[in-house]
Amino acid sequence: MKLLGERGVQRLLAGIAFSAISALLLIALFIIKEGLPFIIGYGPAKFLLASDWNPQLGRFGIWPMIVASVWVTLGAMLVGAPLGVACAAYLTEFVPRRVMGVVKPTIELLAGIPSVVYGFIGVMVLAPLIRSSLGGPGLSVLAGAAILGVMILPTIISISIDSIQAVPNSYREGSLALGATRWQTTYMVTIPAAKSGIIASIILGMGRAIGETMAVIMVAGNAVKIPGSPLDSVRTLTANIALEMGYATGRHREALFATGVVLLVIIMILNSLAGMAIRKRAAKR
Amino acid sequence: MRIPPKHTQRAAVLVMGLATLFTLAILVFIILFVLEKGLPVVSLKFLFTNPQDMGKSGGILPTLVGTILLTLVAVAIATPLGVGTAIYLTEYTRESRITRIIRFGADCLAGIPSIIFGLFGFIFFVTILKMGWSIMSGGLTLAFMILPTIIRTAEEAIKAVPNSYREVSFSLGATRWETVQKVVLPSALPGIVTGIMLGVGRSIGETAAVIFTAGSSLRMPASLMDSARTMSVHFYILAREGISTENAYGTAAILVITILFINLTAYSLMNRFVAKNN
Numbered sequence: 356m357k358l359l360g361e362r363g364v365q366r367l368l369a370g371i372a373f374s375a376i377s378a379l380l381l382i383a384l385f386i387i388k389e390g391l392p393f394i395i396g397y398g399p400a401k402f403l404l405a406s407d408w409n410p411q412l413g414r415f416g417i418w419p420m421i422v423a424s425v426w427v428t429l430g431a432m433l434v435g436a437p438l439g440v441a442c443a444a445y446l447t448e449f450v451p452r453r454v455m456g457v458v459k460p461t462i463e464l465l466a467g468i469p470s471v472v473y474g475f476i477g478v479m480v481l482a483p484l485i486r487s488s489l490g491g492p493g494l495s496v497l498a499g500a501a502i503l504g505v506m507i508l509p510t511i512i513s514i515s516i517d518s519i520q521a522v523p524n525s526y527r528e529g530s531l532a533l534g535a536t537r538w539q540t541t542y543m544v545t546i547p548a549a550k551s552g553i554i555a556s557i558i559l560g561m562g563r564a565i566g567e568t569m570a571v572i573m574v575a576g577n578a579v580k581i582p583g584s585p586l587d588s589v590r591t592l593t594a595n596i597a598l599e600m601g602y603a604t605g606r607h608r609e610a611l612f613a614t615g616v617v618l619l620v621i622i623m624i625l626n627s628l629a630g631m632a633i634r635k636r637a638a639k640r
Numbered sequence: 641m642r643i644p645p646k647h648t649q650r651a652a653v654l655v656m657g658l659a660t661l662f663t664l665a666i667l668v669f670i671i672l673f674v675l676e677k678g679l680p681v682v683s684l685k686f687l688f689t690n691p692q693d694m695g696k697s698g699g700i701l702p703t704l705v706g707t708i709l710l711t712l713v714a715v716a717i718a719t720p721l722g723v724g725t726a727i728y729l730t731e732y733t734r735e736s737r738i739t740r741i742i743r744f745g746a747d748c749l750a751g752i753p754s755i756i757f758g759l760f761g762f763i764f765f766v767t768i769l770k771m772g773w774s775i776m777s778g779g780l781t782l783a784f785m786i787l788p789t790i791i792r793t794a795e796e797a798i799k800a801v802p803n804s805y806r807e808v809s810f811s812l813g814a815t816r817w818e819t820v821q822k823v824v825l826p827s828a829l830p831g832i833v834t835g836i837m838l839g840v841g842r843s844i845g846e847t848a849a850v851i852f853t854a855g856s857s858l859r860m861p862a863s864l865m866d867s868a869r870t871m872s873v874h875f876y877i878l879a880r881e882g883i884s885t886e887n888a889y890g891t892a893a894i895l896v897i898t899i900l901f902i903n904l905t906a907y908s909l910m911n912r913f914v915a916k917n918n
Contacts, residue, residue: 364817365732371724375791376745378784382752382760389763438659445656458664460907465667467903469845471876472892476670478879505666512663538649559751566753568848569876593755593848600762600852615759619752626751630744 386619390612402613408579410599415610417617419581423496423589424565426582427575430500431507431564436557438504439511440546443553446512447519448541459516466509474573477502482574491586494576499589502574503567507560514559518552519545555632562625566618568593592618671896678893681886687894691858695874696884700891702860706775706868709861710854711843713779714786719836721783722790723825726832729791730798731820750788754848757785761853773867778854785849786839793838797831797913798824830913837906841899847872871895 359367394402397415405416442462446455477498486493522545530540546553576588577598590598596611596618603611689699725746729739761781771777801824809819825832847870855867856877869877871891878888 361815361817368724368728368732371721372728372742373745374721374725375749375787376742378787379745379749379752381764382749382756382784385760385763385768386756389759438663441656441659442663445653445660449653449656458660461667462663463907464900464903465663465670467841467845467899468670469847469872469895469899471845471847471872471879472670472674472896475875475879475888475892476673480673508663536645536649538652539645542652562751562753566751566755568753568755573876573880593753596755596759597848597851600759612759612763615756619756622751622753622756623748626748629751630747 383619386612386615389609390614390616393606393609393613394616397610397613402610403617406581408595410603410607410610413606415606415613417592417595417614419579420590420592420595420614421617422581423575424591424593426496426585426589427499427503427571427591428561428564430496430585431503432557432561434501434504435507435511435560435564439508439556439560440515440553442508442512443515443519444541444546447516448537448545455516459513462512463509465505470506470567470570471573473502473506474570477570477574485586489586491584492576492588494574494588495586496575496582496589497585499571499575499591500585502570503564506567506570507563510563511556511560514556515549515553518549518556521552522548551632551635555629558625558629558632562622562629565591565625566593566622568597572597671900674889674892674896678889678891678896681890682893686890690860691874691887694883695858695878695887697887700871700874700887700894702858703869703871703874703891706854706861707844707870707872709775709864710778710782710850710868710870711840713775713864714782714843715836715840717780717783718787718790718839722787722835722839723794723832725791726794726798727820727824729795731816731824746788746791749784750792752785754785754846757781757849758852760784761849766853771865773853773855773857775854775861775864775866775868778850778868778870779864781849781853782843782846785846786842789839789842790832790835793835794828794832797828797834800831800914801827830909834906834910834913837902837909841902841906844870844902845872845895845899846870847876851876 402415402417403421404418406418407414407416408419446458481498481501482493485491485495485498526544526548527540530544535543571591572594575591575594577590577594578588579590582589592614596614599607600611686699687704688701690701692698725742729742733739758781761777765771765777765780766773805823805827806819809823814822850870851873854870856869856873857867858869861868872895875888875891875895878884878891
C-alpha cells in the first residue's frame with residue numbers, strides 16, 4: 356500500500372466500492388441478454404399468459420408457474436406476516452429487554468438453517484401430515500406456503516423489531532399518560548408509527564418467498580398446472596428454472612433464462628417498494 | 641357490549657406470546673429433529689471416508705473438502721471487496737449521490753434470489769469465461785452473493801469505532817490510510833469478522849447457486865478448476881433422489897451443526913464488540 360500513496364489508496368478503494376453495483380449490473384445484464392431476446396422472439400403475451408409448458412414441443416407458456424408463485428407467496432405471507440409482526444410487537448413492547456436480547460438472535464438463527472433442510476423437514480414431516488389429515492398428494496401449495504412462511508419469519512421479525520424500537524418513547528408515554536393500556540398503545544400508537552418499516556419487512560419477506568428455490572422444489576410437488584385448491588401440487592417460477600436447467604439446451608435454455616428475467620423484474624419491483632417504504636420512514640424522522 | 645380494555649390486553653398478550661412461543665418451538669423442533677435423526681449416523685468415519693455407490697453408503701469426505709474450498713474462495717474474494725467498500729463509504733467520502741448508488745447496489749444485490757445467482761454464474765463463469773463446472777466458478781458466484789452481507793456488517797462495525805480514536809491518530813500526524821490501517825480496522829475487526837462468518841454460513845448452506853456453477857461431481861477435487869459437490873448439494877441429491885434417507889439425515893445434521901456453530905460464534909463476537917464500544 357506504501358507504493359500507492361494516499362491518493363492511490365483512495366482511488367483503489369473508490370474502485371472497489373463499485374464492486375457491488377457492478378456485480379448487480381453484470382448479473383442483470385447477462386440474465387437479460389440471455390432471456391430477453393427469447394421473450395421478444397416468442398411473444399411476451401404468449402410467453403407470460405399461455406398455459407402450456409412443453410419444451411419438447413417448443414411450447415413455453417409460464418402462466419401456471421406465475422400463478423403458482425403468486426399462490427405460494429401469498430400463502431407464505433398469510434402464515435409469516437401475522438406471526439412475525441405479533442412476535443415483533445410482543446418482544447419489543449411486552450417483554451423485558453434482556454429476554455428480547457436472547458430471543459431475537461435465536462430467531463435470527465432460523466435464517467441460517469439452509470433452505471434444503473427446511474425443504475427436507477417439509478417432505479418428511481409436513482407433507483405426510485397434510486396428506487393424512489386433509490388429503491391430496493401432500494406436496495402442495497399448502498406445504499410450500501407453510502414452509503416458506505416459516506422461512507421468512509426471521510426477515511419479518513428482525514426488521515419489524517428494529518422499526519418498532521425506533522418509535523420514540525415519548526409517543527408511548529403520551530398514550531399511557533392518557534390512560535391507554537399497554538396493548539391499546541401498541542396497536543393504536545406504536546404499530547401505526549412503525550408502519551412503513553413493518554410494511555418494508557413484509558415486502559422483503561415476500562421477495563424472499565418468491566425467490567426461494569430449493570425448499571419449494573422439495574415440498575410443492577412441481578406439477579405444471581394451475582392450482583385449483585391449496586392441496587394441489589404446483590411448480591413455481593424458481594422451481595421451473597432449477598428443475599430443468601440441468602439438461603436444457605437451445606431454446607429451452609433460453610426460455611429458462613427468460614423465466615429468470617420475469618423473476619428478476621418481480622424482485623426488483625418488490626425491492627424498490629421496500630426501499631420506498633424504508634425511505635419514507637427515514638424522511639419522517 | 642363493551643369489553644374492558646384490561647381483558648382485551650390480556651387476550652392480545654396471550655395471542656402474541658403464543659405466536660412467539662410457536663416461532664421458537666419451530667426452531668427448536670427443526671434443530672432437534674435433524675439432530676435426533678442425523679447424529680446416530682455421524683461418526684469420524686462418516687466424515688472422513690469416501691462415499692460408495694453415489695452416496696448410498698460410505699462417508700462424505702469429498703463434499704466436506706468441496707464445501708471448505710468453495711467457501712474459502714468465496715470469502716477470499718468477497719472480503720477485500722466488501723471491507724474495501726465499507727472503508728470507502730465510512731472513511732473516505734461523505735453521504736452523496738454516489739454513496740446512495742453504492743448502498744442501493746448492495747441492497748438490491750442482497751435481495752436477488754440464489755437461483756438467479758446460479759443462472760448468472762452458469763452463463764458468465766461456467767460458459768463465457770470457460771471455467772466450467774468448478775470450485776472457482778462456484779466460489780466466484782458465492783462471493784457475489786455474500787458481498788452485501790460483508791459490506792453491511794463491516795460498515796456498521798467501522799461506524800461504531802468512536803471518532804475520538806481517529807482524532808487522536810490524526811493529531812499524531814498519521815495520514816488517513818495509516819489511521820484506517822492501524823486504528824480503525826483493528827478496533828472494528830470483531831465486527832468485520834462477524835460479517836465474514838455470516839457469509840461463510842450462507843455459503844455452506846447455499847444450494848441453488850452452487851449446483852449450476854460448481855456442479856455435483858462426487859470425486860475428490862484435485863484443483864480449484866475441478867467440479868465439486870458441496871454438503872448442501874449432496875444432501876439435496878441424497879434426499880431428492882431418494883438415494884439414502886439415512887445418509888441425508890447425517891449430512892443434514894453436520895450442516896446444521898456447522899452453520900449454527902458459525903452463526904452463534906458470529907453473534908457472540910458481535911455482542912462482545914458492541915458491549916466494548918458502549
